[in-house]
Structures are given as structure tokens and as C-alpha cells.
Amino acid sequence: MTSETHRAIDAVWRIESARLIAGLARIVRDVGLAEELAQDALVKALESWPAAGIPENPGAWLMTTARHRAIDHLRRGKRTERKHEELGIELAELEQQVPDLDARIDDDIGDDLLRLVFTSCHPLLSTEGRVALTLRLLGGLSTEEIARAFLVPEATVAQRIVRAKRTLADAKVPFEVPRGDELGPRIASVLEVIYLVFNEGYSATVGEDWMRPGLCEDALRLGRILAGLAPTQAEVHGLVALMELQASRIGARTTASGTPILLLDQQRGLWDQLLIRRGLAALARGEELAPAGTRGPYVLQAAIAACHARARMAADTDWVRIAALYAMLVIAMPSPVIELNRAVAVGMAFGPTLALELVDALVEDEALDGYHLLFAVRADLLAKLGRLEEARHDLERAAALTRNGRERELLLARAASYPAP
DSSP states (O other): OOHHHHHHHHHHHHHHHHHHHHHHHHHHSOHHHHHHHHHHHHHHHHHHHHHHOOOSSHHHHHHHHHHHHHHHHHHHTTOOHHHHHHHHHHHHHHHHSOOOTTOOOOOSSOOHHHHHHHHHTOTTSOHHHHHHHHHHHHHOOOHHHHHHHHTSOHHHHHHHHHHHHHHHHHHTOOSSOOOGGGHHHHHHHHHHHHHHHHHHHHSOSEESOSOOHHHHHHHHHHHHHHHHHOTTOHHHHHHHHHHHHHHTTGGGSBOTTOOBOOGGGSOGGGSOHHHHHHHHHHHHHHHHHSOTTSOOHHHHHHHHHHHHHHOSSGGGOOHHHHHHHHHHHHHHSOOHHHHHHHHHHHHHHHOHHHHHHHHHHHTTOGGGTTOHHHHHHHHHHHHHTTOHHHHHHHHHHHHHHOEEHHHHHHHHHHHHTSOOO
């Protein structure tokens, strides 16, 4: 297989796997089995596409192949006559036309992807299991990528996924969106999953692309649907606002060749004003539903993003307010990563000396062991203090830790601009 074909198949899988698994789960009512059937279709593609060529609609090809395999599996399982009859109708439809992946069999609540998220986030599962499984099924992420998102060992994530799929299968959890009183308790976990998927699209952890916009689009669509489902939940609107505001920058985050452009260097005229207006409107709804002092992590993060969106130029950014919002966010959602982001804001608002003290206090935190951005932030602060040789060392260390090719190039280029020892 040529490397070009392999990359093309990998790209198709990244784009289509979530919809493929969600559609299959609606048929077989088992997310673990749905993933296996989707993988079977991928193997078939790996066998046939190098010789036959990539189909004009590769996603539809995968869906057709996987659905036939799902139907065969259920027939072998000797399901009820009624189920056979339903499957016969499904098969007849498949034979009549190639399925349109954008066409959904929707009820008044949502689509297959949303059902997949809620099923993966079932209360029977641990919080870690819910998030890991949904990232795997919805985002098509590998266990390695999920492990990096959680800052935990890869083996731990693999165990969580296997255990979660087994639990759902044994309990015969229905493939549906919860209603009524069951909805509220499940929203927080779903929000976490959706945002982690968005982040993987916004700043890819591995590979040669700085972003995977398709994941951002899926996360945004799910967030908007969820906002319609739970219109009185402030954090739902907060998450939608945060994603809209961050997504508004996508067109300015890379050069034409794909090289990353950091926030303060971006041409703000390229930011999507429609997404900014939508984000600010969603933030207003979230803040109205959650008065000051009661706001959750997503509303607070959206407020931080709004400070950037409202600044016409980087120099106009209200860093003092951003630092204050991060101080509130650390209380609402304690995390060393948020502490690191707070240090960046403190550095911009009050100078690098104080910020470096905060960062150095985080260096010994085991949760940040191997976290490349810790050293990238430290390097930036050292450079502002004129300690260029130390800054170069930390940038090289950050470059060695990142798994994203574009980010590695950026870090090494910055390191090369400082004097060698």
C-alpha cells in the first residue's frame, strides 16, 4: 500500500468513524459491537482500496459495508421474526441506493451521534470510562491520544475502554438520549466529552496537522443540539459559547502551508465574526442563567474567550480580567493545566517574574510530567526576562515531548532564534 493511500484511508476514518459507529449502534444496539463492525469495514477498505482506488464517497462505502456486516451478524444471531423483518427492510433500502451519511432517522430529540454520546456516558460507567469510551467512539481517537488528553498511562485508558464496553453490553443499555429527570445528571459528563473532542480538533495532540476542523464541527453541532435539549442549563450554553468563540479563530490559526500561528500573532480580521456573535450570545444566556458567584467552568472559560474576541488588537486584551477569571476557574475546577493557563495570564497582566514563580511551582507536579506546554510557557517567561539560553533549553524540551509535527516545528524554530550555549 502506498503511503498516500494509507494517509487517505486514515483521513477518511478520522472523519467518518464516529458517524459510522453511531449508525451501526442504532442497528445492533451495542456500541462495542458497533465499533467492531466499523473496524471490519475499515479492514475491508484497507484490503480493497489500494487496488480498486478510493471510492468517490468513501464514507458511504464504509457505511454500506459495515451495515451489511451488521445485518449478517444479527441474522446469524437468530433474532426474532420481527427483527428479521425490520432488517429485511433495512437491507432492501441499502440495495436500492447508497446511503446518504448526512440523512438521519431522527426523532424529536436528536441524531445518532448524540445518542452515542449519552450511551457512552451512561451512569453505570465510571466518569473516566464514560469520557474515554466516548472519545474513542465519537472522536475516533486512539488510546494513546486519549491518554495524552487525560495525562494518564495508555494502558489505563485501554482498560477503561474495554471495561466500559463490557459493562454496557452486559447491562443491555438502550441506545437512546435520556429524558426527563435522567437528563440533568448526565449532562456534565457529556459536556466534558464534547469539549475534549473539540479540543482534539482544535489542537491535535499527534500527527502532522495542527487542527482537525471536522472534530470541532462535530463537537459544535452536538453542543448546539444539547443546548436545545437543555435550554435552562447554564453550563451547556457556556460550553457552546466557548466552542463558538474558539472556533472563530480557526481560519487565522495557521499559514497557507499549515504552520501554526499563535493567538497574539493572529490577524484578527480573519476571525469569524458570525461565530463570535453566536458565542457572545450563548455566553449571555449562560451568564443570565448563572449569576456571578455561581458560574461553572464552561461559563468562566467562555468569559475568558470573550475577552480575546472583544479585543480588536492583541494589545487591547484585558489581561487583568482574564487573570481574575482564571483565579475563579481554578476554584471552580482545580487543575494544574488551569493553574498553568492562569500563570500565562498573570504574566501578561503583571509581568513575567510573578508568573515564573507560579510556573516553577508546577514543575514538580506529577500530573504535568511530560506535558510539553509547561516547558513552552516557562521558556516564554524566561525569554521575557532575558534568560535566553534557559529559554532555548526549555523549548527544545517541549519540542521533544510534543507528538504533533507542526507544533514541534514551531517550538524548534523558536528555540533556534535564541543563542546556543
